[in-house]
Amino acid sequence: MQLSTRHLLGIKDLTSTDISLILQTAEQFKEVLQRPVKKVPSLRDVVIVNLFFENSTRTRISFELAEKRLSADTISFTASSSSVSKGETLLDTVNNILSMEVDMVVMRHSASGAPHFLAKHIPAAIINAGDGINEHPTQGLLDALSIKEKIGKLEGTKIAIIGDIMHSRVAQSNIYLLKKMGAEVTVCGPPTLIPKYIAEALQVNVSYNLKETLEWCDVANVLRIQLERQNQVLFSSLREYNLAYGISRKLLDSLHKEIVIMHPGPINRGVELDSDVADSKQSIILQQVENGVAVRMAVLYLLSNRTN
């Protein structure tokens, strides 16, 4: 058994068997992370380069840690301190790095489709760590693992994705993955932040009412308001957004059941989530981060044997 693809460009290209295989392998890596020596020699002979053309804390640290726990050799690269600032093209940069015998590339880029472009032109296995507003597949996978752990299954589970659906690659990866695994998905947010034809295109429910959505769901995945991606004003102020779509303790207490709160980070405290919700027992935000390392180890492990 192995994955049906050579690269991880997006959840869109994976089958449900691939997803199950990654989650199942990630569970075994979670056990590895509990051992006194949290390291296995699986990727001893593999060189991985982390190309981060866009800022990142969690994802980059998580990937680097996953690579180290698998004993891979790693090179980390950030665009600001490299020749990219001198005007080198993406393909030239990557080809120069690859001529130094690199097996896998983990890449984040602000342009949607950048990893797909690279996959067509270079022989190394490519893992997308977030491209523009397209996909963030490892985030989708770690969210799925966290839901599976907390609820027990994905099939039939009701998941609400709340906030800026329009600019969110996390939302897109989550929707693809959850639909493939048979979960029910509702997207909720202000009409200006929800793509017009999303209900038809991705078979999700659309709601503009936060309270109704929370009443319906088992898990609420709350997205970050991405101010840096908004070229135009899509809601009048952060305070108004918080009043209409921010999740407060009071709102959660008024529901008839206890729901699970997730957030891909970094949190805008007081905007989409209030502090006493983010730090409450209902929130599994830190478990998501913990699962991130295991999921990324699984992806790297499963794609590594195709590198020859």
Added chain:
Amino acid sequence: MINQREFFFKALFEGLCYFYRNNQYLKSILSEQQLAITIKRLAHQILENNTDLVNTVLIGLQPRGIYISDRIVSAIKKEFPGVAVHYGKLDITFYRDDIRKSLHIANQTDIPFSIETKKVILIDDVLYTGRTIRAALDALLDFGRPEKVELCVLIDRRFSRQLPIQPDYVGKSIDSIISQKVRVLWKDKDGKDEVVILDGE
């Protein structure tokens, strides 16, 4: 008389068809009864050397070794009811030396106790090249530093070793050639208890 002969030829024909379909020849090494006796003996030998089970840890190797380790542990518990046996399961997938050749899917590892300064007995079904045990030793040392590690196998394919590894407890030693395969069948998984040799093409 004619009926008997017809029956004989029919049975022979069906048998040939069966072997043709499977493209290999089956030879039984241990029957269900012999297997039960052998497992009981292995359990007794382990008890003989480790009368005090407090400092001994039994670890079955995933995926096929856990069937024999399950049986040995239940035989020990039957002999000494009420004694707490430290029993874990170890998966060695991430430590394999052929990881780049083909992808293996990991199974569950479950060692819910410390192995520090304990005596560890690794249990597997077939010892062949010794490469699995090499990987298991590497994996085991990531859990701590045991005082001693021993190896218990149901079938020892001697003369096939590629690494300097020898078992301490052996169910049965057999001489086999590389093209042959040894399969240990278990009731829980394969429908019957038996050890067979398969001849490859």
